[in-house]
Amino acid sequence: MKLTTSLRGRLFAGLAVFVVGTALVAGYLAYRWAFDEAIELQDAILLQVGSLAANNRLEGRLPSEGNIDGEAELLIQDLQPRGATGDSVSMRRDLPGDLSDGLQTIAWNGEQWRILVRTRSDGSRVAVGQPTANRDEVAQDSALRTIVPLGVLIPCLMVVIAIVVDRSLRPLSSLARDIDAKQSDHLEKLPVEGIPAEILPFVASINRLLERIGAMFDRERRFVADAAHELRTPITALIVQADNLERVALSEDGRDRLQSLKTGTRRTAHLLEQLLTLARYDSEAATDPSSSEFDRIVKEVVADLLPIARKKSIDLGFIRAEAVSVHAESVALGVLARNLIDNALRHAPAGGRVDVSLFAENDHVVFQVDDTGPGIPEADLDRIFEPFFRGSRARGDGTGLGLSIVRRIVERCRGAIRLENKPLSEGAGLRVRVTIPSSKPR
Numbered sequence: 001m002k003l004t005t006s007l008r009g010r011l012f013a014g015l016a017v018f019v020v021g022t023a024l025v026a027g028y029l030a031y032r033w034a035f036d037e038a039i040e041l042q043d044a045i046l047l048q049v050g051s052l053a054a055n056n057r058l059e060g061r062l063p064s065e066g067n068i069d070g071e072a073e074l075l076i077q078d079l080q081p082r083g084a085t086g087d088s089v090s091m092r093r094d095l096p097g098d099l100s101d102g103l104q105t106i107a108w109n110g111e112q113w114r115i116l117v118r119t120r121s122d123g124s125r126v127a128v129g130q131p132t133a134n135r136d137e138v139a140q141d142s143a144l145r146t147i148v149p150l151g152v153l154i155p156c157l158m159v160v161i162a163i164v165v166d167r168s169l170r171p172l173s174s175l176a177r178d179i180d181a182k183q184s185d186h187l188e189k190l191p192v193e194g195i196p197a198e199i200l201p202f203v204a205s206i207n208r209l210l211e212r213i214g215a216m217f218d219r220e221r222r223f224v225a226d227a228a229h230e231l232r233t234p235i236t237a238l239i240v241q242a243d244n245l246e247r248v249a250l251s252e253d254g255r256d257r258l259q260s261l262k263t264g265t266r267r268t269a270h271l272l273e274q275l276l277t278l279a280r281y282d283s284e285a286a287t288d289p290s291s292s293e294f295d296r297i298v299k300e301v302v303a304d305l306l307p308i309a310r311k312k313s314i315d316l317g318f319i320r321a322e323a324v325s326v327h328a329e330s331v332a333l334g335v336l337a338r339n340l341i342d343n344a345l346r347h348a349p350a351g352g353r354v355d356v357s358l359f360a361e362n363d364h365v366v367f368q369v370d371d372t373g374p375g376i377p378e379a380d381l382d383r384i385f386e387p388f389f390r391g392s393r394a395r396g397d398g399t400g401l402g403l404s405i406v407r408r409i410v411e412r413c414r415g416a417i418r419l420e421n422k423p424l425s426e427g428a429g430l431r432v433r434v435t436i437p438s439s440k441p442r
């Protein structure tokens with residue numbers, strides 16, 4: 001995910017820059033203050049030791065008593081009277097005798113020293129001092145200690161920010177998943193429960209858009225249904241007229257033409273019926289129908305289609321036929337079974353078989369049609385449910401609407417449909433398996 005386009009990335013980066021910036025400024029200030037404070041404290045100690053030395057004639061180097069660094073030693077030295085020139089004593093590397101009273105920083109013995117000079121009541125002078133390097137080291141140590149907690153806190157804060165940002169944006173990701181999971185022809189609204197207030201207007205406008213698209217689809221479906229309906233009457237009239245023509249004495253040629261006219265009108269009538277059926281089951285309004293006896297319906301369809309099977313010498317029959325019921329309109333179940341068995345009969349070769357099975361499996365009803373035809377090329381399987389798509393092996397005068405109708409009916413029953421080419425070991429051919437939640441057992 002690109003940082004600039006991801007809300008999560010932007011939020012995290014923004015907050016991280018802010019936190020690190022604040023921490024740097026706060027850390028710098030805390031360090032400076034603690035450092036200055038430590039230096040002041042050491043000056044105060046110099047002043048105290050200085051007044052002690054002025055009163056008690058202390059001299060030498062006082063090792064510190066441990067609690068500060070071992071190197072924080074103090075030098076206490078009587079100064080030569082002003083103007084005194086070097087005698088044997090001054091061979092020692094003494095502090096220069098011309099220092100003025102008070103606190104000062106001087107270079108001595110190749111080091112920077114912080115020196116306090118006091119004059120005693122008898123006029124002699126004493127100097128108390130410390131190398132500034134030692135003082136700075138002690139001050140640095142204590143200043144660094146003040147920013148250690150900050151250094152520990154920042155990584156923890158970053159982790160907390162990452163977690164909070166991730167949590168806050170989770171509804172967005174799940175919303176995106178919901179929208180992605182939507183099938184193109186399923187237009188129920190997105191749920192608004194649990195959606196954060198900031199995203200709610202967004203969800204609401206998506207829902208309004210879905211509503212408009214739904215209305216548009218409805219209008220289109222109604223148009224198709226109306227058009228098919230309007231065409232029904234003239235086509236019926238044409239069929240009647242063609243039938244009447246048969247009773248008229250016609251030449252051989254005239255009879256041939258009448259036959260193709262009748263085939264054409266029959267096809268058109270079938271197409272209109274399929275269009276009307278699709279429009280009927282395409283509408284969103286799936287009422288909750290009462291339970292239908294699926295086995296009885298399938299048996300009726302098989303009985304209806306037996307003559308066609310016999311004509312093609314196809315062995316059409318049941319492998320299993322359990323008494324099962326599902327929640328669906330019986331007309332729809334009949335349409336479903338008829339379309340699938342009709343397809344199987346159409347594609348099975350003469351002398352082939354079409355096996356119908358109907359049985360309960362767990363809390364579902366399985367309706368399965370196996371044929372011994374050529375199956376559907378894998379490349380066609382993806383599109384086979386699209387209206388008017390007939391694949392590369394279309395046979396006879398179909399419309400390409402049958403499987404679309406079947407799928408719509410299966411969806412209305414909250415079921416599932418699967419088409420698979422059987423492996424050669426099972427004798428090749430297509431297996432269509434429809435599963436529908438069963439209603440209570442009879």
Ligand SMILES: Nc1ncnc2c1ncn2[C@@H]1O[C@H](COP(=O)(O)OP(=O)(O)O)[C@@H](O)[C@H]1O
Pocket residue numbers: 339343344347371373374375376384389390391392393394395397398399400401402403404430
């Ligand atoms: N049992 C089957 N065996 C092989 N191909 C099939 C079978 N059922 C359907 N098909 C393929 O799927 C296409 C679409 O089927 P369908 O929607 O019922 O339309 P139609 O039967 O009107 O052509 C068919 O044209 C055919 O190519």
Ligand SMILES: [Mg+2]
Pocket residue numbers: 339342343398400401402403
């Ligand atoms: Mg068909």
